[in-house]
Amino acid sequence: MAKAVETQNLEMAKSARRVPQEEWYLPGHRTCQGCGPALTYKLVSKATGGDSIFLGPTGCMYVANTSYLCSPWAYPWMHTQITNAGAVASGIEAAYQVLIRKGKYKGKLPNIVCMAGDGGSIDIGLQAMSGMMYRGHDALFIMYDNESYANTGIQTSPATPYGANTTFTPPGKAIPEGKVLFPKDACQLVIGGHPAVHYVATASLAYPVDLINKVRKALNYKGPTFVHIHSPCPKGWLFDAKKTVEVAKLAIETGMWVNYEWENGEYTYQHTPKEYKPVAGYMKGQQRFAHLTDAHIAKMQAFIDAKLKAPGIPVALPVQGPRES
Amino acid sequence: MAKEMFLAGCSSAAYGAMLSRVEVISSYPIRPYTGIMMELSKLVANGELDAEFVHGEGEHAQVSIAYGASAAGARAYTGSSGVGVTYAMECYSPAAGGRLPCQMAIADRALDPPGDFGSEHTDVMSARDQGWIMGWAADPQEVLDNTIMYFKIGEDARVLLPQFCCQDGYFVSHIPGKVSIPDQKAVDEYLPPFNNPHPLDPTKPVSHGPQIFPDQGPAIDLQRAQAFIDTPKVIEEAVADFNKQFGRNYDPFLEEYMTDDAEFVFFLQGGHARTARFAVNHLREKGVKAGMVRLRFMRPFPTEAVAESLSKFKAVGTIETSTSYGGAMKGGNLIHEVRSALYDVPNPPPVTSFMAGLGGEVVSLEEFYSMAKVLTQAAKDGKVDQYVYWVNFDKV
Structure with missing residues (x-):
């Protein structure tokens, strides 16, 4: 007789005081001073607890965390290639489904969490992530977004903002802006094309209780879920390492980052300021934007303004026939 | 009691996988190996085999799904041909280095260019140094037998290596021959359930595949090499047991x-x-x-x-x-x-x-x-x- 697969039900944390004291992501790793992704990892781990399996595709949170024989995780963790976190997670989830069904594993379905950087999520890792979401595996895909390939020395990724100076988009006479492209919208990629996904959220390390609860809510959903977490990187964005949380907050205050949830088609927004500050204030605090002119900053402001008019909400545009002028 | 059927290599591999009670299967279509997955998908759909059948989004994903499942403690099975085999190339070393004994059926096929459906061993021969056990069957009977034997060899605690279970595209995969299909009970006696000694299990946390420093590399490589040095003895035992259990007459090598x-x-x-x-x-x-x-x-x-x-x-x-x-x-x-x-x-x-x-x-x-x-x-x-x-x- 096949056994029913039981899933976990994680409680929401009502305040920072109710967040568990236990750490599942322990000291001893080699991340940089002020590392945003490391703080994200700590908060996500507090959210999931120990009945979890984490997958770490290649990236900062693989290389800087895992020194052989002293890895910092108190739950099972496995490296995946930067390409295939979604596929390996699919295999693990499928294995647990069959092992629980056959009575070979006695517990509830573990929380299966991919902790992928922006490259491992929406660039080289996109195919595997999309496959996992399409097939409906009960796993959470987290994109900790430090807006570059930071591990290899800060190269541009599809999450790198317009105008950023990276080691693959250096500003020069011919290309004064540095990066000329605008980033992909990760959440819209997931929402727009994956009917098996019912919960998507953005979060910021500057709002830890909100972040923890979004991770828990995502895990409580059956099926694939996605949480996109803004994780500033002092080394890559070139700001003082003590200002990581400040930079993350300023991103929300300027509209460079918007915290929202998408649940079964409905959007709700969190931490929306009464009035947005100009993006220039955010950009001037980071040396990666130091080369930009006022015209470039105005271009960024226009991009953000357009995005904020309908953050996350699909805009209904009039359909134009091919022969109409 | 064993029964006789007239099967081509693809179907024979599928029956071998079913008798091995594979638990997670990952598929992606490419000729000629596709027939294996077509047969297995029917066996799963009909309830003859209780397994998770996962449609990978490519061969790279197929192998990733298989070794992920193996890491979680399930017996995993996948397969491919030709450029599919080379597309998944990145994933072979992680599977072997992780000592995850999943099995990949290969019905070989020429690589591009030019586009060619025909059999040629170059596809998987390109992966021969990635740390997988590999060998070819000569007929559908041997395909079925190897499928079962390879799991026995690869999952042995002295080995713990993934396996390429190969057959020639078309010449073996698509030309039927008489195949003696052993009784499930006899296969269960021969092939015990897979026991991963270090599964990804929250009750016993382990880290798989952390970064090492250069001076730690040689020792880890030596362990993999040693597994291959130890494998021939395991092959001899597994083939001898197989011959005895099923009345065959294979020489190990x-x-x-x-x-x-x-x-x-x-x-x-x-x-x-x-x-x-x-x-x-x-x-x-x-x-x-x-x-x-x-x-x-x-x-x-x-x-x-x-x-x-x-x-x-x-x-x-x-x-x-x-x-x-x-x-x-x-x-x-x-x-x-x-x-x-x-x-x-x-x-x-x-x-x-x-x-x-x-x-x-x-x-x-x-x-x-x-x-x-x-x-x-x-x-x-x-x-x-x-x-x-x-x-x-x-x-x-």
Whole structure:
């Protein structure tokens, strides 16, 4: 007789005081001073607890965390290639489904969490992530977004903002802006094309209780879920390492980052300021934007303004026939 | 009781997987191996096999799903052909290095360009040094038997390595033959459930695949190499047990055909052995003392068995069925391994190679006869004139 697969039900944390004291992501790793992704990892781990399996595709949170024989995780963790976190997670989830069904594993379905950087999520890792979401595996895909390939020395990724100076988009006479492209919208990629996904959220390390609860809510959903977490990187964005949380907050205050949830088609927004500050204030605090002119900053402001008019909400545009002028 | 069916290699592999009670299957279509997954998907849909059937979004994902499932403690099965095999290349080393004994069925196929459906061993031969056990079956019966045997070998605690279970595309995968399908109970007695010693299990946390420092590399590589050094003994035991349990008669590493008094032998792997046996019979009728030695495992390469076997003959010709462009012997891959195995043998026989069976071309009887001429001369002269002969193009 096949056994029913039981899933976990994680409680929401009502305040920072109710967040568990236990750490599942322990000291001893080699991340940089002020590392945003490391703080994200700590908060996500507090959210999931120990009945979890984490997958770490290649990236900062693989290389800087895992020194052989002293890895910092108190739950099972496995490296995946930067390409295939979604596929390996699919295999693990499928294995647990069959092992629980056959009575070979006695517990509830573990929380299966991919902790992928922006490259491992929406660039080289996109195919595997999309496959996992399409097939409906009960796993959470987290994109900790430090807006570059930071591990290899800060190269541009599809999450790198317009105008950023990276080691693959250096500003020069011919290309004064540095990066000329605008980033992909990760959440819209997931929402727009994956009917098996019912919960998507953005979060910021500057709002830890909100972040923890979004991770828990995502895990409580059956099926694939996605949480996109803004994780500033002092080394890559070139700001003082003590200002990581400040930079993350300023991103929300300027509209460079918007915290929202998408649940079964409905959007709700969190931490929306009464009035947005100009993006220039955010950009001037980071040396990666130091080369930009006022015209470039105005271009960024226009991009953000357009995005904020309908953050996350699909805009209904009039359909134009091919022969109409 | 075992029952007999008339099956092509693809269906035979699927039945082997079902009898092995695979728990997670990952698929992606590419000819000719697709037939394996078509058969398995039916068995799962009909409830004859309780497994998770996962549609990978490509071969890279297929192998990733399989080794992920293996890491979680499930018996995992996947497969591919041709460019699908090479597309997944990144994932072979993580599976082997993680010591995750999933199985990948290969029905081999020529690589592009040009587009070609035919059998050629180059696809998976390109992955022969990624740390997977690998070998070819010669007929559908051996496909089924190898499928079960490879799980037994790969999952052995002394081994813990993934396996490429190979068959020639079309020649074996699509030509039916009589297959004796063993009883499930007998297979269960032979093949115990997979027991991953270090699964990803929250009750016993472990970290898989952390970064190392350079000085830690050699020791870890040595462990993988040691697993391959230990594997031949496990193969011998697994094949002996299989023969006993199911009434077969496999030699662990080599099939020898008409070798007792042979002057020269064709040395090959896979389904072309069936033509080679005919060719040997016909040559014998004409008084030519030909024989055949068929390799059953490419990895681990059975160096001692090959040296012992081939040193009995006056000449050896490898039939390559795969390419090694710019290699030491200017043609294929088998000859490198064979010559290395014979290097320390006193007065080794001359060894040459024949490029044949590429792009799915049949290695015909006529081609065997012309190869026999070269080998007869080599046996007489005690030397070979060329490292490699391109059959039908060279002076063969």
